[in-house]
Amino acid sequence: xxxxxxxxxxxxxxxxxxxxxxxxxxxxxxxxxxxxxxxxxxxxxxxxxxxxxxxxxxxxxxxxxxxxxxxxxxxxxxxxxxxxxxxxxxxxxxxxxxxxxxxxxxxxxxxxxxxxxxxxxxxxxxxxxxxxxxxxxxxxxxxxxxxxxxxxxxxxxxxxxxxxxxxxxxxxxxxxxxxxxxxxxxxxxxxxxxxxxxxxxxxxxxxxxxxxxxxxxxxxxxxxxxxxxxxxxxxxxxxxxxxxxxxxxxxxxxxxxxxxxxxxxxxxxxxxxxxxxxxxxx
Amino acid sequence: xxxxxxxxxxxxxxxxxxxxxxxxxxxxxxxxxxxxxxxxxxxxxxxxxxxxxxxxxxxxxxxxxxxxxxxxxxxxxxxxxxxxxxxxxxxxxxxxxxxxxxxxxxxxxxxxxxxxxxxxxxxxxxxxxxxxxxxxxxxxxxxxxxxxxxxxxxxxxxxxxxxxxxxxxxxxxxxxxxxxxxxxxxxxxxxxxxxxxxxxxxxxxxxxxxxxxxxxxxxxxxxxxxxxxxxxxxxxxxxxxxxxxxxxxxxxxxxxxxxxxxxxxxxxxxxxxxxxxxxxxxxxxxxxxxxxxxxxxxxxxxxxxxxxxxxxxxxxxxxxxxxxxxxxxxxxxxxxxxxxxxxxxxxxxxxxxxxxxxxxxxxxxxx
Numbered sequence: 326x327x328x329x330x331x332x333x334x335x336x337x338x339x340x341x342x343x344x345x346x347x348x349x350x351x352x353x354x355x356x357x358x359x360x361x362x363x364x365x366x367x368x369x370x371x372x373x374x375x376x377x378x379x380x381x382x383x384x385x386x387x388x389x390x391x392x393x394x395x396x397x398x399x400x401x402x403x404x405x406x407x408x409x410x411x412x413x414x415x416x417x418x419x420x421x422x423x424x425x426x427x428x429x430x431x432x433x434x435x436x437x438x439x440x441x442x443x444x445x446x447x448x449x450x451x452x453x454x455x456x457x458x459x460x461x462x463x464x465x466x467x468x469x470x471x472x473x474x475x476x477x478x479x480x481x482x483x484x485x486x487x488x489x490x491x492x493x494x495x496x497x498x499x500x501x502x503x504x505x506x507x508x509x510x511x512x513x514x515x516x517x518x519x520x521x522x523x524x525x526x527x528x529x530x531x532x533x534x535x536x537x538x539x540x541x542x543x544x545x546x547x548x549x550x551x552x553x554x555x556x557x558x559x560x561x562x563x564x565x566x567x568x569x570x571x572x573x574x575x576x577x578x579x580x581x582x583x584x585x586x587x588x589x590x591x592x593x594x595x596x597x598x599x600x601x602x603x604x605x606x607x
Numbered sequence: 608x609x610x611x612x613x614x615x616x617x618x619x620x621x622x623x624x625x626x627x628x629x630x631x632x633x634x635x636x637x638x639x640x641x642x643x644x645x646x647x648x649x650x651x652x653x654x655x656x657x658x659x660x661x662x663x664x665x666x667x668x669x670x671x672x673x674x675x676x677x678x679x680x681x682x683x684x685x686x687x688x689x690x691x692x693x694x695x696x697x698x699x700x701x702x703x704x705x706x707x708x709x710x711x712x713x714x715x716x717x718x719x720x721x722x723x724x725x726x727x728x729x730x731x732x733x734x735x736x737x738x739x740x741x742x743x744x745x746x747x748x749x750x751x752x753x754x755x756x757x758x759x760x761x762x763x764x765x766x767x768x769x770x771x772x773x774x775x776x777x778x779x780x781x782x783x784x785x786x787x788x789x790x791x792x793x794x795x796x797x798x799x800x801x802x803x804x805x806x807x808x809x810x811x812x813x814x815x816x817x818x819x820x821x822x823x824x825x826x827x828x829x830x831x832x833x834x835x836x837x838x839x840x841x842x843x844x845x846x847x848x849x850x851x852x853x854x855x856x857x858x859x860x861x862x863x864x865x866x867x868x869x870x871x872x873x874x875x876x877x878x879x880x881x882x883x884x885x886x887x888x889x890x891x892x893x894x895x896x897x898x899x900x901x902x903x904x905x906x907x908x909x910x911x912x913x914x915x916x917x918x919x920x921x922x923x924x925x926x927x928x929x930x931x932x933x934x935x936x937x938x939x940x941x942x943x944x945x946x947x948x949x950x951x952x953x954x955x956x957x958x959x960x961x962x963x964x965x966x967x968x969x970x971x972x973x974x
Binding site: 335336338339340342343345346347348349350351352353354356357358360363364367411412413414415416418419422423424432434435436437438439440441442443444445446447449450452453454473476480504505506507509510530533534535536537540541544561564565568569576579580583586587590591594598 | 673674676677680681683684685686687688690691692694695697698701702705752753754756757759760761763764765773775776777778779780782783784785786787788789790791793794795836839840843867868869870872873890893894896897898899900904924927928931932943944947948950951954955957958959961962
């Protein structure tokens with residue numbers, strides 16, 4: 326139906342098109358390696374035992390570290406998880422077992438939309454309901470903001486994990502005489518456990534790299550601060566502060582902090598993926 | 608050959624039935640607490656159609672603690688869902704009430720005046736709105752083209768051995784913290800833009816106003832490029848999934864008519880996947896509009912509207928990040944919160960639209 330020359334032309338154009346798509350995929354992947362390479366090269370030099378065990382030093386004094394930021398990140402994210410995990414997991418149970426009709430659809434839609442709300446707007450929310458009434462910045466307000474950011478991630482992954490448990494298992498449990506409560510808590514949720522944990526880990530990874538809401542919630546601190554009612558240092562906030570400062574020694578510390586952040590976030594993501602793998606195939 | 612696309616769309620239409628939640632149908636109510644083995648012996652069909660509630664009375668024996676635990680669990684589930692809804696509603700209400708002083712003072716002129724002067728308490732957000740739109744537009748322009756191409760490679764052309772690790776690397780790119788992007792943008796990309804990319808653009812396209820003027824390195828274009836890198840994994844991952852969801856029978860049909868793989872992609876896969884790709888781009892755009900930290904680090908933070916993309920700009924989120932803790936008067940604070948409300952409203956509209964589109968594509972396929 327077409328002349329031989331036209332067929333060749335089509336094949337050549339096709340090959341070119343496929344090559345271009347491969348080039349795009351390759352370049353996007355290459356960007357990650359490029360960024361990773363820079364962070365490892367620049368950050369590796371700053372990394373030392375002192376860097377992860379010492380408090381920040383004042384400008385001009387060499388050395389110093391981000392130990393308080395690392396501990397602060399752990400505290401802030403930990404409290405956020407304690408708030409977000411029960412609310413998120415139980416909301417997912419609602420969506421899969423209790424919710425029906427347009428109300429459940431609305432809840433699911435709210436969760437999807439919440440996942441797209443800029444973190445800075447959520448930081449403002451934490452400020453207006455926690456920081457402003459208490460008249461001081463606090464790690465707890467940062468945890469609240471992080472919890473709100475974690476909720477949609479936990480809800481959607483837990484929902485699909487629970488939906489992934491076959492319906493026959495739930496019905497079988499009911500048929501064996503378990504109540505709905507027992508069937509959900511003792512049979513379905515344990516089967517969905519790895520998926521739910523994956524969601525929690527991904528949510529933690531999501532907020533570990535988050536900085537914007539901390540600017541007016543945790544605020545940052547130069548000291549050891551373990552009381553969540555007070556302003557607290559946080560690693561990504563330290564990286565931001567150091568990066569936009571005019572001092573060269575602080576820039577080096579920013580790269581060091583960035584390396585720690587990226588390693589933590591990648592390890593969490595890898596862990597989540599490995600945990601998810603057997604569930605997908607099974 | 609173009610008419611081949613029509614039956615595929617129709618096929619997609621046919622699969623669009625209202626979603627059914629199978630587990631909800633099996634709802635048996637608290638009454639089925641102690642069925643004993645009676646139900647186990649019962650007909651499997653009765654179980655599937657949800658007729659469990661009736662035989663519950665036959666069971667007779669009711670253990671109270673068990674029922675009480677079930678009741679508490681139920682309350683916890685409803686409580687958590689209520690808390691979730693309260694949080695989302697509270698977010699909107701708090702932003703609205705706290706920006707009220709600014710809304711009532713400036714009205715709609717807040718959106719189209721350019722005076723941002725904390726000393727005289729005059730606040731107009733136009734330079735920030737302009738900066739947000741322009742930087743996000745650059746980002747989505749770059750990210751949509753490369754992301755859809757990359758997604759097409761992963762879904763259509765790449766061998767699986769290559770697609771798996773490539774997908775993984777691209778998804779990790781989405782996990783990089785934005786402060787790391789900002790750091791890299793500030794110290795690596797910014798200088799490259801200043802010394803290589805922007806001078807070249809100016810030499811060949813300098814007659815265009817967008818490529819004229821002084822080159823700083825930090826500015827609208829650099830911010831757009833960083834944002835593009837940040838959102839390209841979203842576009843890639845979703846367009847890959849949407850293209851993979853196109854049934855193989857559709858591809859095979861057009862290959863059988865003599866089409867090459869590329870023609871099959873262009874004539875069949877792309878038209879069917881188009882709404883999903885569009886949704887992917889909107890979703891990515893939403894992410895670019897609200898991104899704060901990376902933008903703040905590379906855009907230059909100057910509240911001016913300049914024709915040149917090399918000039919520094921400012922975005923809605925950056926001005927909140929930079930000025931919020933320094934805001935002294937109530938109107939100033941309220942104006943910044945109104946900017947947050949603006950971001951909230953924009954992202955609800957943008958994400959709502961994208962999710963609705965994705966739902967119409969993916970939900971029917973699941974059921």
